[in-house]
Amino acid sequence: MASQRQIAANRKNALKSTGPRTSTGKRRASANAYRHGLSSQTDDGDNFEAVESLVRRIAGDTTDQDFLQRARVAARAHLDLARIRQIKRDIIDRVTHFGALDPLPLFRSLAAEMRYLKSQPFDQPLRWPERVHPLGPMPSEEAECEAEAVRRLLPELRKLNRYEARVHAMLDSELRELSLGMSNRM
């Protein structure tokens, strides 16, 4: 733990900090409050009815604004988790069918493309080579194919799981508070 002298020194040093000075630093700092779309809690869009329906079911006929607000956050988080599950299913389906999320390049580099073009006869229509996935072809069996898709997607799924864990923590926190609110009202 910091001593009183250290705390005083830290406070004194902090006074010297005047925030970002360069234009790059200022630009970066201006984006500190940036939020990506997935976490946006302001617009329920297509989910409006579902959110409101869930809020009504959680809150019943209460007029307690705090309770209603928590019910809304919990409903959004619950719907978000369902949306994440759908996204996961969709990207696994995509890789199952196409072998990769992004279109595969025909050539590894521009030089390789130039070499290929030079090797082609001029008097015949140009034939492009087959796209070959660097990770090899997908298995033929359905379940093995999906397992392979999941294996290829592990880095992307890790990111989605991280996001999902945050939403889950939010849902957990709100449901606990709602549960507490319910038991206090009984």
Add this chain to the structure above:
Amino acid sequence: LIVAVQPCERITQLNELARDPDLAQLYQPTLLVSDSQRRYSSVRDAILKQLQPRDVIEEMWAAELIDGEWETQRLRHFKSLIVTSARRPALQNLLMVLLENQNSYDIEDLAQRFFTNKDVRRKVGAILRSFGLSESSIDAEAFRQSLGDLAEINRRLAELASRRDKILQRLEDHRAGLATPTHFDQCVSSDGVFGDQNDAN
């Protein structure tokens, strides 16, 4: 599942949220093509029967439990499939090491046909035996090659197990009227004794 089922007159109909037209879409199971709808239904019904959710909060927890449990089962199945799929590249890798002077196309061909052709299987078996190995060496190599993927999946499985335990604990607390505010955890030190939040820092 360890939540004790207590008889209660206020038990809601199972899957009540799923019957709400506004929420029906939300509670559609997100299954992959190879997932069995019948198995999913049996997992869902078993969990709902065990938990018997009594209110909407419990239904939400139950829904999360069902999806977590289904993902767990699916990932466990995928783990064995991943190792199975790795057997061909594993054999190719083994043969590359054993037959240093052999053409790589021949090795690829051997590894490819090992799983479909009996003669090739016998031939490869003989090669492996001549180096003191057996077919189980292919499984070992396949497992070794898949270790990174399996570890990643195991991390996810541990996360899901921890989440399941947490939800079950919340359910028990909710039923016993023991739910605690979210800042409670931060106020309890590691030895379970209450302390001032400032002290903890």
